[in-house]
Amino acid sequence: MRMKNRVASLALSLLMTSTAALADLKVGVSMAQFDDNWLTYLRESMADKAKSMPDGVQLQFEDARSDVVKQINQVQSFISQKVDAIIVNPVDTAATRNITEAATKAGIPLVYVNRRPDEKTLPEGVVVVASNDLEAGRLQMQYLADKMGGKGNLVIMLGDLANNSTQNRTKGVKEVLAKYPDIKVVEEQTGNYMRDKGMDLMSNWLLSGREFDAVVSNNDEMAIGAAMALQQSGKNKGSVLIGGVDGTPDGLAAVQRGMLAVSVFQDAKGQANGAVEAAVKMAKNEPVEQNVWIPYEQITADNVTSFQARLKQ
Numbered sequence: 001m002r003m004k005n006r007v008a009s010l011a012l013s014l015l016m017t018s019t020a021a022l023a024d025l026k027v028g029v030s031m032a033q034f035d036d037n038w039l040t041y042l043r044e045s046m047a048d049k050a051k052s053m054p055d056g057v058q059l060q061f062e063d064a065r066s067d068v069v070k071q072i073n074q075v076q077s078f079i080s081q082k083v084d085a086i087i088v089n090p091v092d093t094a095a096t097r098n099i100t101e102a103a104t105k106a107g108i109p110l111v112y113v114n115r116r117p118d119e120k121t122l123p124e125g126v127v128v129v130a131s132n133d134l135e136a137g138r139l140q141m142q143y144l145a146d147k148m149g150g151k152g153n154l155v156i157m158l159g160d161l162a163n164n165s166t167q168n169r170t171k172g173v174k175e176v177l178a179k180y181p182d183i184k185v186v187e188e189q190t191g192n193y194m195r196d197k198g199m200d201l202m203s204n205w206l207l208s209g210r211e212f213d214a215v216v217s218n219n220d221e222m223a224i225g226a227a228m229a230l231q232q233s234g235k236n237k238g239s240v241l242i243g244g245v246d247g248t249p250d251g252l253a254a255v256q257r258g259m260l261a262v263s264v265f266q267d268a269k270g271q272a273n274g275a276v277e278a279a280v281k282m283a284k285n286e287p288v289e290q291n292v293w294i295p296y297e298q299i300t301a302d303n304v305t306s307f308q309a310r311l312k313q
Helices: 002-023 037-052 068-080 097-106 133-147 164-177 195-207 220-232 249-257 268-283 304-312
Strands: 025-031 057-063 085-088 110-113 126-130 152-158 183-190 214-217 241-243 263-265 291-293 297-299
Touching (some): 025 037, 025 068, 025 268, 037 057, 037 220, 057 068, 057 268, 068 085, 068 097, 085 268, 097 110, 097 126, 110 268, 126 268, 133 164, 133 214, 133 241, 133 263, 133 297, 152 164, 152 195, 164 183, 195 220, 220 241, 220 249, 249 263, 249 297, 249 304, 297 304
Parallel strands (some): 025 057, 025 085, 126 291, 152 214
16 A cells, blocks of 8 residues: 555656646756856846746757857757757847748747847747837947037047947947037957956057047946056046946946946846846737837946946846
């Protein structure tokens, strides 16, 4: 009798385990690159969101290492594994068509996060969760223009030229500059969103004898690199105004210390939560907005501590 009860108990346990496994949703996530600071916060926030969801959501992260072909292969692998949904942080926003077509042909919901594809229209079953990069450029440049008194020389540090986040942030900057004819752009080069590249750019401009009053950078990392190079050259902190984008912990600390005059908060947790929630809803055939926009917010010395508190929540 005891043996029968044990067998019955084991069978029930196996059935419950099997049912639980079936209840779990598997989502494949291809990130443009793992070694980007802000994208690391995005990835970690997605993992945290998945753990907090009651239905059981398994995320399988893959690093595309800034390789378009590798990212397409990762998506094909997700499709072969018959995942319930796919989340993609695109390597190149101009090269997403094959990803979109592969996912929709397989009938698997697709969520693009952080970077919106360049495709003008996306088919049903494809959702974008991102922030409006035009607004980021406008917010940082308006603050700098006010601090400059509407005149002076400006240098621009561009991010990865393969991504429309670079183009749109810079476009937002130039929309504001159109109102200030006495602010002149004297240099505009890419630092590829990297701190060391930002340092190199700034060092080269200083060595060439360039004179400027402000730096507008497409992200915090390059902005911090620029600030470090300026300090190493003997410039007084704050003598050149510097603006970044993202509001990473390092970026917030730089604003607090006066290395950066302004940054713009890009909500990694908000984008992560939106992407995972959209993927789960689509996998369950629940309605989702095709474009989910997470707002940008301006960060200055006056409010930086409130953003630092938010990151700790």
